[in-house]
Amino acid sequence: MTSETTGLRSFDKRLQQCAKCLFGRSFALIALLTLTPLMLGIAAAVKLDSRGPVIFRQARTGQNGKVFYILKFRSMQVNASISQARRNDQRVTRVGAVLRKTSLDELPQLVNVLMGDMALVGPRPHAVAHDEFYAPQIGNYMMRYAVKPGMTGWAQINNARGETETVEKMARRAALDLQYVQNWSLLLDLRILIATPLALIRTDAAY
Numbered sequence: 001m002t003s004e005t006t007g008l009r010s011f012d013k014r015l016q017q018c019a020k021c022l023f024g025r026s027f028a029l030i031a032l033l034t035l036t037p038l039m040l041g042i043a044a045a046v047k048l049d050s051r052g053p054v055i056f057r058q059a060r061t062g063q064n065g066k067v068f069y070i071l072k073f074r075s076m077q078v079n080a081s082i083s084q085a086r087r088n089d090q091r092v093t094r095v096g097a098v099l100r101k102t103s104l105d106e107l108p109q110l111v112n113v114l115m116g117d118m119a120l121v122g123p124r125p126h127a128v129a130h131d132e133f134y135a136p137q138i139g140n141y142m143m144r145y146a147v148k149p150g151m152t153g154w155a156q157i158n159n160a161r162g163e164t165e166t167v168e169k170m171a172r173r174a175a176l177d178l179q180y181v182q183n184w185s186l187l188l189d190l191r192i193l194i195a196t197p198l199a200l201i202r203t204d205a206a207y
Helices: 003-034 036-049 094-102 109-115 128-134 141-146 167-183 186-201
Strands: 055-061 067-073 119-121 150-152
Touching (some): 003 109, 003 119, 003 186, 109 150, 119 186, 128 141, 128 167, 141 167, 150 186
Parallel strands (some): 119 150
Antiparallel strands (some): 055 067
C-alpha cells in the first residue's frame, strides 16, 4: 500500500467522522425538539412517582478516558447503590421499571450527544467505578474508549446489553465494542441504527 493510498484512506475516515458528528448533533437537536412533549410527560411521571430529582447524573468514561456526566431520567430510588440493576431490583421505582424496559430513561442522553460527549452510535459508556473494576481483568478493555461512547452500539444489537453479572459477559461486550472500533464506518453506524429498534423490542435483558 502506497503512502498516497494511506493518506486518502485517512482523509476519507476524517470526512466520515465529521459527517457522523454533524449528523449526530443535528439528529439530537431535532429529536429533542420533537420529543419535548413526551419528555415533559416522563419528567412529570418520575416526579410524581417518587422523591428525588427527575434527571440522574453519573460520571461515565468518555472518549480517550475523559470523564463526563451522563444524563438519564431517574429510574431508581434516591441514594441507590452504584451496582448494576438486577432482575426484580427493589431500587427501581414503578415508573422507572417502565422506563428501563422501554429504554425511555435514555432519552436525555440526546443532550449528551448535542454537547459532544456522546455519539448516537458507539460503545455504551460504563460508570467510572465499573471501568476501574473490569479494566485490569479484560485485555484491551479501555480500547473501547478510542471513540465516543454512544446511545446504542454494536454490542447492544448483538444481545450484549443489560446486566453483566460475570466477567465473561463483560468480556464479550468489550470484544464486540472492540470489533466496532476496528471496523467503524458510516455504513456500520447506519446498520446499527436500523437494527436498534428491533433490539429494544427484545427486552429480556432490560430491567
